[in-house]
Amino acid sequence: MKKFIHTILIKRLIVAALCITSFSLLLSGCKQKEANMEVQEAVAEDERFVTLTKEQAQNIGIETGTIENRVLSGAISVSGMLDVPPQNMVNMTAPFGGFLRSTSLLQGMHIAKGQSIAVIENPEYIQLQQDFLDTKAQAEFLTAENQRQQELAKENVNSQKVLQKSIADLTSMKARNNGLRAKLKMLNIDPDKLDSEAIRSTIELRSPINGYVTQVNSAVGSFVSQTDVMFRIVDTDHLHTELIAFERDIPKIKIGQTIRFTLANESTERTAKVYLIGREISADRTVRIHGHIDKDDRELIPGMYLKAMIETGGQSLPTLPENAIVNHEDKNFIFIKDAGNENSFEMIEIGTGLRQNGFVEVDMPSDRSAKNVIVVLKGAYNLLSKMKNVE
Structure with a gap:
C-alpha cells in the first residue's frame, strides 16, 4: 500500500514539473516576441531618418527653409x-404647311434679318385670302346695317330684338375677320394691302434674325407640314x-x-x-x-x-516649392531637419493641394505643426536616393 502511494506522489511531482517548464517556455516566447516587435519598430523608426556627413551635405548642396503662407488662386x-x-436659334417651318417651290439656302450661308429664304405654295392660302375679303365685306355691310337699326330704334320703328341681333351679327363677323387677319399676318401677307386682284397661292418665308444657316432639311418640290423643320438659322x-x-x-x-x-x-x-x-x-x-x-x-x-x-x-495657404516635395510609391514626402542633429533629416508623409507658379499647398500630418519646422528645400531627392541606397 505504501509503495502504491509513493508511486502516485512521484507521478504528481513529474506533472507539476512539466507544467512549470511549459509555462516558463511560453513566458520566454512572449518576451522574445515583444522584444522582436520593439526591434522592428525601432528599425521602422530608423528608416525614416537619413544622416549625412558634413562633406556629403556640402556636396549635395542642401538648402533649408520654412513652410510659408502664400496667396494661391484656386481653379x-x-x-x-x-x-x-434660345432666342438666337430659329427653326424655320411653313405655316399651315405647303410645297417648297424655291430656296437658295446652303449650310454656312449668312442670312440677314427679313431676307427671303424660301417660297411655299398651298391652295389653302387662296381660300384663306378669299374668306378674309368676304368677311371684310360682310363686316362693312353689317356696320352700315347696325347704324340704320340704331336710327330706327331711336324713332321706335323697330324692336330692341332686331337691334340686338344686328349688334351680335356685326360683332361675330368682326371676330371672324380679325381671326383671318391674324392668320394672314402669320403668312407674311399684309391684310391692309390685300384685295381681290392680289390673291396668290404662294408666300415668302423671311428670316426673323441675322445669322448663319446650320441646317437644310427640305428639298425643292417636297411637301412640308407645319411641324417640319426646313431650315435652322443661328x-x-x-x-x-x-x-x-x-x-x-x-x-x-x-x-x-x-x-x-x-x-x-x-x-x-x-x-x-x-x-x-x-x-x-x-x-x-x-x-x-x-x-x-x-x-x-x-x-x-x-x-x-x-x-x-x-x-x-x-487664398493664403501654407506652401513649399515643388522641389521640396518628393514622390515615392505614389505618396508625397518632405524631409525636415532633426532638432538633435544638424545633418540628420526625417522623412514624413504630407498631403498636397493647389499648385501655382512653382509652389504647392502643403497639408501636414495631424501630429505635426507647420510652424518652426525646418524643411529641406533643395536636395530632397538626393536624400531620398541615399536613404534607399542605404536600405
Missing part, C-alpha cells in the same frame, strides 16, 4: 461646349460657354469669376465670366454653369467642345 477644372441662347454673335461642374465644386463657384477655356485641338486661350449657376443637380451629380465670352468671335461654332478652368479667387 476648378471643368468641361463643356459652346452654345447659343446667330453666333452671342455665343456662351455651357460648362459642367461637379456638385462638390459648386460652393466655390461665384457669379463674375473668370473662366479660361481652350477649344478641342486648339491652343489659343479665351476668357469668359460666370453669368449663371444652375439650380438643379443632374442624375450624375453635376450642375450647369453658364458663362459669357468676353470677346465675340464669328469663327466660333455652337457645339464646339472645350476644356476650362474657373478661377475661384486667391
Whole structure:
C-alpha cells in the first residue's frame, strides 16, 4: 500500500514539473516576441531618418527653409461646349404647311434679318385670302346695317330684338375677320394691302434674325407640314460657354469669376465670366454653369467642345516649392531637419493641394505643426536616393 502511494506522489511531482517548464517556455516566447516587435519598430523608426556627413551635405548642396503662407488662386477644372441662347436659334417651318417651290439656302450661308429664304405654295392660302375679303365685306355691310337699326330704334320703328341681333351679327363677323387677319399676318401677307386682284397661292418665308444657316432639311418640290423643320438659322454673335461642374465644386463657384477655356485641338486661350449657376443637380451629380465670352468671335461654332478652368479667387495657404516635395510609391514626402542633429533629416508623409507658379499647398500630418519646422528645400531627392541606397 505504501509503495502504491509513493508511486502516485512521484507521478504528481513529474506533472507539476512539466507544467512549470511549459509555462516558463511560453513566458520566454512572449518576451522574445515583444522584444522582436520593439526591434522592428525601432528599425521602422530608423528608416525614416537619413544622416549625412558634413562633406556629403556640402556636396549635395542642401538648402533649408520654412513652410510659408502664400496667396494661391484656386481653379476648378471643368468641361463643356459652346452654345447659343434660345432666342438666337430659329427653326424655320411653313405655316399651315405647303410645297417648297424655291430656296437658295446652303449650310454656312449668312442670312440677314427679313431676307427671303424660301417660297411655299398651298391652295389653302387662296381660300384663306378669299374668306378674309368676304368677311371684310360682310363686316362693312353689317356696320352700315347696325347704324340704320340704331336710327330706327331711336324713332321706335323697330324692336330692341332686331337691334340686338344686328349688334351680335356685326360683332361675330368682326371676330371672324380679325381671326383671318391674324392668320394672314402669320403668312407674311399684309391684310391692309390685300384685295381681290392680289390673291396668290404662294408666300415668302423671311428670316426673323441675322445669322448663319446650320441646317437644310427640305428639298425643292417636297411637301412640308407645319411641324417640319426646313431650315435652322443661328446667330453666333452671342455665343456662351455651357460648362459642367461637379456638385462638390459648386460652393466655390461665384457669379463674375473668370473662366479660361481652350477649344478641342486648339491652343489659343479665351476668357469668359460666370453669368449663371444652375439650380438643379443632374442624375450624375453635376450642375450647369453658364458663362459669357468676353470677346465675340464669328469663327466660333455652337457645339464646339472645350476644356476650362474657373478661377475661384486667391487664398493664403501654407506652401513649399515643388522641389521640396518628393514622390515615392505614389505618396508625397518632405524631409525636415532633426532638432538633435544638424545633418540628420526625417522623412514624413504630407498631403498636397493647389499648385501655382512653382509652389504647392502643403497639408501636414495631424501630429505635426507647420510652424518652426525646418524643411529641406533643395536636395530632397538626393536624400531620398541615399536613404534607399542605404536600405
